[in-house]
Amino acid sequence: MRAPLSTAIAIGAGIITLLGLFIPVEPITSLRGRLIEWAVLLAGVAGLVAIVHLLSVHWRKMTARRNKNIPSAFLLIAFALTFAAGMVLKPGHPSMQKIVTHIQVPIEASLMGVLAVTLTVAAIRLFQRRSGWMSFLFAVSAFVFLIIGSGLLSSSANIPVLKDILAAVNALPVAGARGILIGIALGSLTTGLRVLLGTDRPYSG
Amino acid sequence: MITILGVLGLGVVFLAAGLMIILRMTGKDRGQPAFRKIAAFDDLKKSIGLAVENGTRIHITLGKASLAQPFNPSALAGLAALDRIAQISSISDRPPIASSGDGGLTLLSQDTLHAAYRSVHAPELYDPGRGRLTGITPMSYIAGTLPIAADEDVSAHVMIGNFGPEIALVTEAADNAGAFSLAASDSLPAQAALFASAQQPIIGEELFAAPTYLEAxxxxxxxxxxxxxxxxxxxxxxxxxxxxxxxxxx
Structure with missing residues (x-):
């Protein structure tokens, strides 16, 4: 077996956490809480390690002999400036908040704008890519729920038959979403069990 | 005090674990069971083969779910797929790249690549630079992933994990570069966006079938x-x- 110690730690910690979820008795509950605290702490450290790795990847791209990546230089300079400002001013300082609200938020908002256009174009191209009843149903449902969501039919809420039809139509996506989520929950359960049984060991490198 | 719901929950977990152990043991001699065909996974296998032949790269992106969040099983399924894809494409001139939007997931993707290359007796292929964190917020993760589609000679993108609808920007970039894209997410808004934009979207729990269909x-x-x-x-x-x-x- 590869990495038997890592496997034993992963399986042991997983079983204690799982038991603590279903059997809320001492000392399992407090042990579960402690393990989760350690996991969150380790996830934070992993985030820092991964950020340093991200910087090293961009440094390599910027200093490559061939095909130098100029945008990587912008990333490194922006990171250095933001990091230095954060260390000097602390994250709660109004100037640091301005960096977030005046630079990061507008950039992310512009990406959301691009996304809106991208999705519209993708919806138009859907029939070129995949013609079939699923695509037809997808387009019809998107159109119907756009109209219902726009409030155009809000005045019809008092018409008895139309009100019932709208209620039935509105129940359809809820039923569909529940079906998909039940499937995903089952898949999540078996995926988690694969780790607990040692079939999947993504930590075994 | 243990509740009825707790007993039921634990019962389902034990039932599932028991079934998995029994099916694994009884299926040892019968080989791989026959599952229904899923066109998306057939196309993925073809794309991996083509990428190996053409000397182009495969990009696997694992989403942004932290390991401390309840959405991470989709990323674990992505890691299992990454392991298999790295093994299959180990004879390629250009090994696959993995990207993610969480630090823990990045380290696991590096570890998975390392393990995959060791299992095919080619540890020299491992380069930690191919398991990358591209951003730590949903948008910065996508913004950091977009250059991979444009600059790294990628011919197939595999997106398995927890995404927001902004993942459509990556599928669009893949489309513009003429690359194949297979996408699966546990998030409903992302599934809707991917249905319209990805070449091969995977809906619902089929996401968790990816490693099996890659004959893991x-x-x-x-x-x-x-x-x-x-x-x-x-x-x-x-x-x-x-x-x-x-x-x-x-």
Whole structure:
């Protein structure tokens, strides 16, 4: 077996956490809480390690002999400036908040704008890519729920038959979403069990 | 104090674990069981083969779910797929790249690549630079992933994990570069966006079938069979519950 110690730690910690979820008795509950605290702490450290790795990847791209990546230089300079400002001013300082609200938020908002256009174009191209009843149903449902969501039919809420039809139509996506989520929950359960049984060991490198 | 819900939950977990162990043991001699065809995974296998032949790269992106969040099983399924894709494409001139939007996931993707190359006796292929964090917020993760589609000579993108609808920007970039894209997410808004934008979208729990369809190992096949059995159980309970409600028992 590869990495038997890592496997034993992963399986042991997983079983204690799982038991603590279903059997809320001492000392399992407090042990579960402690393990989760350690996991969150380790996830934070992993985030820092991964950020340093991200910087090293961009440094390599910027200093490559061939095909130098100029945008990587912008990333490194922006990171250095933001990091230095954060260390000097602390994250709660109004100037640091301005960096977030005046630079990061507008950039992310512009990406959301691009996304809106991208999705519209993708919806138009859907029939070129995949013609079939699923695509037809997808387009019809998107159109119907756009109209219902726009409030155009809000005045019809008092018409008895139309009100019932709208209620039935509105129940359809809820039923569909529940079906998909039940499937995903089952898949999540078996995926988690694969780790607990040692079939999947993504930590075994 | 243990509740009835706790006992039921634990019962389902033990039932699933028991089924997985039994199916794994009984299926050892029978080989890989036959599952229904899913066109998306057939196309993925073809794309991996083409990428190996053409000397182009495969990009696997694993989403932004932290390991401390409840959405991470989708990323674990992505890691299992990454392991298999790295093994299959180990003879390629350009090994695959993995990207993610969480630090822990990045380290696991590096570890998975390392393990995959060791398992095919080619540890020299491992380069930690191919398991990358591209951003730590949803948008910065996508913004950091976009250059991979444009600059790294990628011919196939595999997106398995927890995404927001902004993942459509990556599928669009893949489309513009003429690359194949297979996408699966546990998030409903992302599934809707991917249905319209990805070449091969995977809906619902089929996301967790990816490692099995890439012929990972017997354990994955047993896991998928267990998932199918549990699904039939849920269907029976829902129909039974509805019938009992109709006749006034519940």
């Amino acid at each position: 190992n017997r354990g994955h096949a047993a896991s998928l069979q267990t998932q199918d059995i549990l699904r039939w159980g849920v269907i029976a309970i829902i129909i039974g519950g509805a019938l009992l409600k109709m006749v006034g028992v519940l």
